[in-house]
Amino acid sequence: xxxxxxxxxxxxxxARISDVPGETTRLFLSxxxxxxxTLLLWWMRQAGLETRTDDTGSLRAVRRSAHxxxxxxxxxxxxxxxxNAGPFDGPLGVILALAAIEELHNTPLPxxxxxxxxxxxxxxxxxxxFLSSLAATGQLTPEHLxxxxxxxxxxxxxxxxxxxDPDCIAETCALPANCxxxxxxxxxxxxxxxxxxxxxxxxxxxxxxxxFQLTFEGQANHAGTTPMSLRHxxxxxxxxxxxxxxxxxxxxxxxxxxVGRVETFPGAMNIVPGKVIAxxxxxxxxxxxxxxxxxxxxxxxxxxxxxxxxxVHARLQSEQKAVPMDHALAQHLHQAAGRAGFxxxxxxxGAGHDAMILAPYIPTTMLFVRSPGGLSHHxxxxxxxxxxxxxxxxxxxxxxxxxxxx
Amino acid sequence: xxxxxxxxxxxxxxARISDVPGETTRLFLSxxxxxxxTLLLWWMRQAGLETRTDDTGSLRAVRRSAHxxxxxxxxxxxxxxxxNAGPFDGPLGVILALAAIEELHNTPLPxxxxxxxxxxxxxxxxxxxFLSSLAATGQLTPEHLxxxxxxxxxxxxxxxxxxxDPDCIAETCALPANCxxxxxxxxxxxxxxxxxxxxxxxxxxxxxxxxFQLTFEGQANHAGTTPMSLRHxxxxxxxxxxxxxxxxxxxxxxxxxxVGRVETFPGAMNIVPGKVIAxxxxxxxxxxxxxxxxxxxxxxxxxxxxxxxxxVHARLQSEQKAVPMDHALAQHLHQAAGRAGFxxxxxxxGAGHDAMILAPYIPTTMLFVRSPGGLSHHxxxxxxxxxxxxxxxxxxxxxxxxxxxx
Numbered sequence: 001x002x003x004x005x006x007x008x009x010x011x012x013x014x015a016r017i018s019d020v021p022g023e024t025t026r027l028f029l030s031x032x033x034x035x036x037x038t039l040l041l042w043w044m045r046q047a048g049l050e051t052r053t054d055d056t057g058s059l060r061a062v063r064r065s066a067h068x069x070x071x072x073x074x075x076x077x078x079x080x081x082x083x084n085a086g087p088f089d090g091p092l093g094v095i096l097a098l099a100a101i102e103e104l105h106n107t108p109l110p111x112x113x114x115x116x117x118x119x120x121x122x123x124x125x126x127x128x129x130f131l132s133s134l135a136a137t138g139q140l141t142p143e144h145l146x147x148x149x150x151x152x153x154x155x156x157x158x159x160x161x162x163x164x165d166p167d168c169i170a171e172t173c174a175l176p177a178n179c180x181x182x183x184x185x186x187x188x189x190x191x192x193x194x195x196x197x198x199x200x201x202x203x204x205x206x207x208x209x210x211x212f213q214l215t216f217e218g219q220a221n222h223a224g225t226t227p228m229s230l231r232h233x234x235x236x237x238x239x240x241x242x243x244x245x246x247x248x249x250x251x252x253x254x255x256x257x258x259v260g261r262v263e264t265f266p267g268a269m270n271i272v273p274g275k276v277i278a279x280x281x282x283x284x285x286x287x288x289x290x291x292x293x294x295x296x297x298x299x300x301x302x303x304x305x306x307x308x309x310x311x312v313h314a315r316l317q318s319e320q321k322a323v324p325m326d327h328a329l330a331q332h333l334h335q336a337a338g339r340a341g342f343x344x345x346x347x348x349x350g351a352g353h354d355a356m357i358l359a360p361y362i363p364t365t366m367l368f369v370r371s372p373g374g375l376s377h378h379x380x381x382x383x384x385x386x387x388x389x390x391x392x393x394x395x396x397x398x399x400x401x402x403x404x405x406x
Numbered sequence: 407x408x409x410x411x412x413x414x415x416x417x418x419x420x421a422r423i424s425d426v427p428g429e430t431t432r433l434f435l436s437x438x439x440x441x442x443x444t445l446l447l448w449w450m451r452q453a454g455l456e457t458r459t460d461d462t463g464s465l466r467a468v469r470r471s472a473h474x475x476x477x478x479x480x481x482x483x484x485x486x487x488x489x490n491a492g493p494f495d496g497p498l499g500v501i502l503a504l505a506a507i508e509e510l511h512n513t514p515l516p517x518x519x520x521x522x523x524x525x526x527x528x529x530x531x532x533x534x535x536f537l538s539s540l541a542a543t544g545q546l547t548p549e550h551l552x553x554x555x556x557x558x559x560x561x562x563x564x565x566x567x568x569x570x571d572p573d574c575i576a577e578t579c580a581l582p583a584n585c586x587x588x589x590x591x592x593x594x595x596x597x598x599x600x601x602x603x604x605x606x607x608x609x610x611x612x613x614x615x616x617x618f619q620l621t622f623e624g625q626a627n628h629a630g631t632t633p634m635s636l637r638h639x640x641x642x643x644x645x646x647x648x649x650x651x652x653x654x655x656x657x658x659x660x661x662x663x664x665v666g667r668v669e670t671f672p673g674a675m676n677i678v679p680g681k682v683i684a685x686x687x688x689x690x691x692x693x694x695x696x697x698x699x700x701x702x703x704x705x706x707x708x709x710x711x712x713x714x715x716x717x718v719h720a721r722l723q724s725e726q727k728a729v730p731m732d733h734a735l736a737q738h739l740h741q742a743a744g745r746a747g748f749x750x751x752x753x754x755x756g757a758g759h760d761a762m763i764l765a766p767y768i769p770t771t772m773l774f775v776r777s778p779g780g781l782s783h784h785x786x787x788x789x790x791x792x793x794x795x796x797x798x799x800x801x802x803x804x805x806x807x808x809x810x811x812x
Contacts (some may be wrong), residue, residue, distance in 0.1 A: 209630070225597075242645035257634075260678065269617060271666050
């Protein structure tokens, strides 16, 4: 078995550990998470690492440098999953980091390496993502700890139920004081590398994101007795706007804009829709471009409504600024791949990652691995062995040539 | 109080009788229906009519002609309502018919008049409309009687629970053998008369109707990581089609086409919709035009899908042919209105009515009364007193000049 095949094998083995038999569903601090810990800690200790579990349930595994007062490099990703997930989203970054350390054998390095397997990234259990990396950067608040899951259990109580102590989070979850850099390897979760026939990309930035809910209010009328000229059809207005969202985003470099959900009211076959609620998700690597796109699209919604006597109200639901990754580390990753004999693309991440939470605190970089079919958050999610070899060789080369005080 | 105001007053009084306190909801064979019967039968008997309740719970009230073997004219509408209804949809036709008979006093006529207050037209309780008029025309089948309501009660049992006998339907519900004509007065339930500033219209035909469910199947993808050029967005395809449905129908005389409900799957804010289910309701007074419109719109759905790698499947859910009303009776109604000093428009009914069920069996006509604001199936549904006077005067004139063997 090749070293890449072994990584894939471990990811698939971990994917068998699930809260729901027959699929991969491993929620934050769930019973299956405890079993996943057992297996991961075993692999980590086999590799000679010092391991511990912090008080949000993230695993921490350290390879000490022989240098006194050596600073620390983080290799991180997450081990929770969405419901009915694939095997690679999250665990790949942890298991590939471990494999890289195994490949180093006793090669001395001028820095410690800490693998962090974050316990919460997907936001499923408490309807809020990045809880572990927020804790690691001192951003987890009492409000977060008071959030409840679908059974009414608070985050603080879930931590206690797992045998951990929410009062010790500040102490046990904090990143090492002497961190100088952080790297996350993650599947792309999109079709771009596959479309470019490429294995790897270095992430330049994580896009900013605006989410809106739009309400189109017209007038519900009888579908048989109301002539077309006397209608105020909220759905026709929304439809004209949805077509414009697609057309505009397609014409604007690096912009993605999505209407993911539409609800019609009253929603009867024989009634002209009087009200439509629609969502809008807009992402772009430059915040100014995103703001301009949002302004354009909201204006177009009003215009589509005005043609039909339909009013439009838009409510901002959430907004996230674009987060640039560290430029010097990115260059270093590109060079490492080149030395290892692999080409790397540059791209933006359209999805959020823990890297985005760490980046304001530590120089952070991300390496994307091709997602065949662009498939993600799906049991058929997969990776190619050749791409895993490329990623592993790149990370090893990155470690061998990285100097804390460059 | 004017005679028109008295009709309105009676409709509003009847609307107080409801299965749900504080609104007007009177379902087929419900407890409130029994109370409504009590009041209506009292008014009918006060007017000197012979009354009975048939075995689908419709009220039948007869004014006998002095002529031996006189044929019978039906004046009909329905007394069930949709949930949270207005006071006039249905009851107006019964109460106005009664008022017309009251106004005749002892004027001899060469025909009997039978008022039929159908107990079921709206289709709410058994998710199937026109059950009473189907019974009256011998079209009620054992399958209809086996239909169940939301509590699992069959129609046959509901009839028994009301103290009636489903085995006697053929006998007690049949229209009188010597029927020669039928007239239904009903609110327009649409905005056409109001837009034309007119009180009354004679209905030329009830439109034909096709109902489809369309499924657009694309591919669900991550809204952040999937570039616009690599999407197969089922909602964008559906939206382009919905805009075309509106545009095409608006450009085609007498056509109405409605997309009343859209559902997006998975329906998450951050996922490109992989599937959309949409309804289509197409109506036109000429069946060939309706078929041509349907063919055009389904082709356009496929074209909107093809642009995006989205497949479209259309399933016919129901189809109803256009039903012409009796031309000679319609002329007679126009003339009656003219003699009474009122103008009448001609129009098509975009909604279904019991008249459509009777028309293949008896020469049938319908008189529409303006619906202010086009409002219907809504507690604010109303009528104008001047329009009710116009309708009453027209019906009285119609009765006074109608000859069974014209």
